[in-house]
Amino acid sequence: MIGEGIRKLIGCILLLSIFFVGYSTPVQDVISIPNEITVYEGQQISWEVSSTRIGDFSTKTENEKLVTNITTSTNNRTGTTSITATSKEANDTTLTIEIGNFPIKQVQVRTLPELKILPGGQSIGVKLNKEGVLVAGYHSVKSSVGEESPAIKAGIEVGDLITKINGNPISRAVQVEEIVQEAGEKNDILKIVNKEKKTIFIKRVNPFKK
Structure with missing residues (x-):
């Protein structure tokens, strides 16, 4: 015992x-x-x-x-x-x-x-995406129900190219951080334009406050 x-x-x-x-x-x-x-x-x-x-x-x-x-x-x-x-x-x-x-x-x-681009005897053309920010990963934030990712819930995937948020053209990651931070503080809804396979999708993300 x-x-x-x-x-x-x-x-x-x-x-x-x-x-x-x-x-x-x-x-x-x-x-x-x-x-x-x-x-x-x-x-x-x-x-x-x-x-x-x-x-x-x-x-x-x-x-x-x-x-x-x-x-x-x-x-x-x-x-x-x-x-x-x-x-x-x-x-x-x-x-x-x-x-x-x-x-x-x-x-x-x-x-x-x-x-890599190497010099050679023939001219070449390189197509670059001058607009948009590539989604490389997710971050979770703490909400009233625990750890959540607003991006995952909205259907945004790794590899997506974000071109606009709330009508503003996006070209740098810092723009995304600033807009998402402001929306989180004001409890605003984000309207994200996602350019993928030549088709534009509009997805709404409701950010959580950290």
């Missing part, structure tokens, strides 16, 4: 530990990393997260061509951990971020071939 009671006590302690760890700042920082990311060959991606005493950060990947690195820096008050990844060739792979060998987050990394 005593042994059974000890086992139950240990089980309760483990459950409580897992519960509190899940709501810790380092874990929440990792969970907020986008689920999908699109990069070019040789491009480096990085995230700054809060360091943790629970265990060391580590990463795993299905493809050895995705090179990862983890560095920790400490200031007078808090420590931060930098997680970086660089893809050496075009491929699709999964990056798993762990704390103390326990998987916390999986990120789908899509790497596109690097575009």
